[in-house]
Amino acid sequence: xxxxxxxxxxxxxxxxxxxxxxxxxxxxxxxxxxxxxxxxxxxxxxxxxxxxxxxxxxxxxxxxxxxxxxxxxxxxxxxxxxxxxxxxxxxxxxxxxxxxxxxxxxxxxxxxxxxxxxxxxxxxxxxxxxxxxxxxxxxxxxxxxxxxxxxxxxxxxxxxxxxxxxxxxxxxxxxxxxxxxxxxxxxxxxxxxxxxxxxxxxxxxxxxxxxxxxxxxxxxxxxxxxxxxxxxxxxxxxxxxxxxxxxxxxxxxxxxxxxxxxxxxxxxxxxxxxxxxxxxxxxxxxxxxxxxxxxxxxxxxxxxxxxxxxxxxxxxxxxxxxxxxxxxxxx
Amino acid sequence: xxxxxxxxxxxxxxxxxxxxxxxxxxxxxxxxxxxxxxxxxxxxxxxxxxxxxxxxxxxxxxxxxxxxxxxxxxxxxxxxxxxxxxxxxxxxxxxxxxxxxxxxxxxxxxxxxxxxxxxxxxxxxxxxxxxxxxxxxxxxxxxxxxxxxxxxxxxxxxxxxxxxxxxxxxxxxxxxxxxxxxxxxxxxxxxxxxxxxxxxxxxxxxxxxxxxxxxxxxxxxxxxxxxxxxxxxxxxxxxxxxxxxxxxxxxxxxxxxxxxx
Ligand SMILES: Cc1cc2nc3c(=O)[nH]c(=O)nc-3n(C[C@H](O)[C@H](O)[C@H](O)COP(=O)(O)OP(=O)(O)OC[C@H]3O[C@@H](n4cnc5c(N)ncnc54)[C@H](O)[C@@H]3O)c2cc1C
Ligand SMILES: Cc1cc2nc3c(=O)[nH]c(=O)nc-3n(C[C@H](O)[C@H](O)[C@H](O)COP(=O)(O)O)c2cc1C
Ligand code: FES
Numbered sequence: 399x400x401x402x403x404x405x406x407x408x409x410x411x412x413x414x415x416x417x418x419x420x421x422x423x424x425x426x427x428x429x430x431x432x433x434x435x436x437x438x439x440x441x442x443x444x445x446x447x448x449x450x451x452x453x454x455x456x457x458x459x460x461x462x463x464x465x466x467x468x469x470x471x472x473x474x475x476x477x478x479x480x481x482x483x484x485x486x487x488x489x490x491x492x493x494x495x496x497x498x499x500x501x502x503x504x505x506x507x508x509x510x511x512x513x514x515x516x517x518x519x520x521x522x523x524x525x526x527x528x529x530x531x532x533x534x535x536x537x538x539x540x541x542x543x544x545x546x547x548x549x550x551x552x553x554x555x556x557x558x559x560x561x562x563x564x565x566x567x568x569x570x571x572x573x574x575x576x577x578x579x580x581x582x583x584x585x586x587x588x589x590x591x592x593x594x595x596x597x598x599x600x601x602x603x604x605x606x607x608x609x610x611x612x613x614x615x616x617x618x619x620x621x622x623x624x625x626x627x628x629x630x631x632x633x634x635x636x637x638x639x640x641x642x643x644x645x646x647x648x649x650x651x652x653x654x655x656x657x658x659x660x661x662x663x664x665x666x667x668x669x670x671x672x673x674x675x676x677x678x679x680x681x682x683x684x685x686x687x688x689x690x691x692x693x694x695x696x697x698x699x700x701x702x703x704x705x706x707x708x709x710x711x712x713x714x715x716x717x718x719x720x721x722x723x724x725x726x727x728x729x
Numbered sequence: 730x731x732x733x734x735x736x737x738x739x740x741x742x743x744x745x746x747x748x749x750x751x752x753x754x755x756x757x758x759x760x761x762x763x764x765x766x767x768x769x770x771x772x773x774x775x776x777x778x779x780x781x782x783x784x785x786x787x788x789x790x791x792x793x794x795x796x797x798x799x800x801x802x803x804x805x806x807x808x809x810x811x812x813x814x815x816x817x818x819x820x821x822x823x824x825x826x827x828x829x830x831x832x833x834x835x836x837x838x839x840x841x842x843x844x845x846x847x848x849x850x851x852x853x854x855x856x857x858x859x860x861x862x863x864x865x866x867x868x869x870x871x872x873x874x875x876x877x878x879x880x881x882x883x884x885x886x887x888x889x890x891x892x893x894x895x896x897x898x899x900x901x902x903x904x905x906x907x908x909x910x911x912x913x914x915x916x917x918x919x920x921x922x923x924x925x926x927x928x929x930x931x932x933x934x935x936x937x938x939x940x941x942x943x944x945x946x947x948x949x950x951x952x953x954x955x956x957x958x959x960x961x962x963x964x965x966x967x968x969x970x971x972x973x974x975x976x977x978x979x980x981x982x983x984x985x986x987x988x989x990x
Contacts, residue, residue: 445959445960446958446959447958448956448957448958448959452954452956452957452958452975453956453958455731455732455733456732456733456734456822456956468958468960476969476970477960477963477970480950480951480962480963480964481950481951482951482960482961482962482963483951483952483953483959483961483962484951485779485780485781487778488777488778488780489780490780490781490953492953492959492961494959494960494961497960497963497970640777640780641777641780669777689780689953691954691958692781692782692953692954692958692959693772693780693781693782693953694772694820695734695822695956696734
């Protein structure tokens with residue numbers, strides 16, 4: 399594009415004619431997460447896109463950068479009693495309780511459809527023990543069509559008395575190491591924001607062999623009905639997501655991107671291309687769109703388009719050139 | 730299932746009672762596919778608060794490509810929806826859910842409580858247009874007061890149904906609850922379709938089960954996505970959890986673990 403512009407300057411008479419033949423060069427949106435190559439940086443977040451098929455009539459799945467499916471455990475999980483969701487200001491609380499069909503039924507029932515998609519499918523996994531994580535990883539390692547694993551370490555470890563893997567760096571490292579040994583797939587570890595120092599968590603999983611980190615999962619929150627004087631969720635507390643959490647997510651992504659050398663995937667309240675760009679400028683290599691899929695199924699597609707438009711307007715040929723170009727201070 | 734996301738302009742806005750509204754929307758793709766009992770997810774404003782779409786039953790679907798919604802102002806979202814004007818555009822996703830299964834079992838009884846009446850008019854019209862509605866088919870409607878039942882009751886009567894009413898204050902029809910009316914109707918019908926407040930449906934189901942009459946219920950739960958992705962709307966079925974938005978909202982009452990719904 400830049401070369402064409404120089405040419406036109408030198409040859410003013412031909413300007414009009416030349417313009418007509420200059421092809422519109424699309425900016426290159428490709429990004430790389432370890433060995434996982436994405437055609438664009440916009441993925442859909444786990445738990446907010448089902449197993450993708452739910453959206454097939456509403457979204458052109460082939461335009462997405464990647465699809466992260468609902469979290470899978472070793473055995474089926476029934477989840478929590480209703481009500482499981484509640485709306486809050488610019489956000490929502492959920493206490494789904496990780497309901498899922500279990501890894502075997504996922505492979506036999508959901509993978510055949512997912513395998514046919516042109517978009518890489520990342521499987522989000524969760525377990526109650528380190529051994530469970532490795533076993534799921536092993537099973538998925540052998541399943542055709544899985545492009546990468548995203549390890550959700552935000553679930554409570556029952557065996558350890560309710561301590562979440564995602565809040566103790568040593569535990570997070572243990573899970574990461576175990577999964578690393580069980581699979582050759584690209585390994586993304588998804589961090590919980592419910593910690594004092596997220597950078598410590600990121601460093602721990604980096605040292606333990608993760609290929610990338612994604613953040614953030616939901617923030618623990620609560621809502622009460624003053625009339626009934628009861629919590630609005632049957633589970634009392636739940637995970638807060640949506641635009642309300644974006645500033646927190648952005649801050650954490652920025653801190654982590656500076657501290658680790660792994661690719662960082664930004665998640666949290668992303669609804670528009672501008673939201674996504676904020677995360678990319680803060681250092682994220684890719685982003686995930688979560689809650690927005692619920693209220694605007696076309697959100698992820700629109701974000702891909704919006705990023706393309708932005709790059710064209712800014713005269714950038716490659717998305718990777720803008721990653722982490724946040725200007726702070728006087729530079 | 731094929732659903733659409735569509736911007737739909739408001740063609741008509743009627744205020745039926747102080748807090749009850751009927752919106753007619755230009756929604757050709759949705760109207761062409763809509764079945765009674767299905768619903769749409771409506772974005773009440775473009776902003777971020779309220780964030781989630783609101784589910785509403787398809788109250789009517791017309792051959793000219795429009796649909797109507799009947800709703801009551803309950804909270805923030807419905808209050809905003811009530812303030813939208815003719816000519817405004819609303820973003821809709823639909824038609825969603827399974828809809829009523831209308832087999833040939835006759836006569837039928839439609840039982841609606843409050844805004845549960847909304848999907849039943851569409852069902853009544855479909856049964857009517859297929860030439861199957863007679864005065865042996867009953868409609869029982871219940872609401873707080875007369876305002877909430879007119880003109881809806883007349884619209885059912887005009888289709889040829891035998892309509893009976895109950896209101897909390899006795900301002901029209903019988904004072905009290907629908908289940909009282911049901912005692913008279915159950916011995917003469919084969920199939921019951923019901924939608925309304927939870928307690929009402931629970932009673933209707935119990936009575937139907939005692940009388941061994943088939944009963945289909947349309948459930949309401951809190952929904953975030955409406956398309957089966959968030960798992961926010963699940964209830965207990967006899968064979969495990971079911972997603973109301975996708976496997977419902979209409980269920981065979983016998984397939985639900987009613988005590989846990
Ligand atoms: C399949 C289905 C069909 C429906 N059809 C109709 C209809 O035809 N007419 C009508 O008036 N109402 C209908 N409802 C109920 C309607 O969706 C709620 O009244 C509405 O969402 C309330 O929104 P609000 O913002 O005014 O209330 P708020 O209390 O401010 O809402 C807060 C949150 O709770 C949810 N919520 C609150 N009450 C209900 C409820 N009863 N059911 C589901 N979600 C709820 C809202 O969607 C929102 O996420 C239907 C619900 C479902 C699930
Ligand atoms: C209903 C719901 C279910 C979720 N389920 C999962 C899950 O199974 N695994 C996981 O790692 N994250 C899960 N999440 C978290 C999201 O993937 C995401 O990290 C979070 O919602 C923040 O992004 P958002 O604000 O864009 O939604 C879930 C979120 C929601 C709202
Ligand atoms: S509303 Fe999301 S699964 Fe039913």
